[in-house]
Amino acid sequence: MQVMPRKLDTERQALDFAGFAQEFLRRNPTYRSQYEMVMRGPEGDRATPGRETMARFWGLDFPMCPGSIGCG
Structure with a gap:
């Protein structure tokens, strides 16, 4: 009997590091x-x-927007 991966596990594997961090937050x-x-x-x-x-507490960095939180 083969176990199918859960949808959440499949979605998690598709995320890059930034995507995973965004979902976590x-x-x-x-x-x-x-x-x-x-x-x-x-x-x-x-x-x-x-x-x-x-x-800073959450480890966020906005390299494209120096001196501001977010771009917009």
């Missing part, structure tokens, strides 16, 4: 809570110290 309740909290600030104020601290 997207599903992590602590990250989601912190993200919601820091994103409540003024919309034009993307590079606040709180956002920078959170990004």
Whole structure:
């Protein structure tokens, strides 16, 4: 009897490192809570110290957007 791989396992294998990291954070309740909290600030104020601290805590890096959290 052959066991078919679970769909989740197959999807996980298709992810590269960045994709896996994104899925991990997207599903992590602590990250989601912190993200919601820091994103409540003024919309034009993307590079606040709180956002920078959170990004460093979670190991996030935005090499295409120096001095800001995210591009847009």
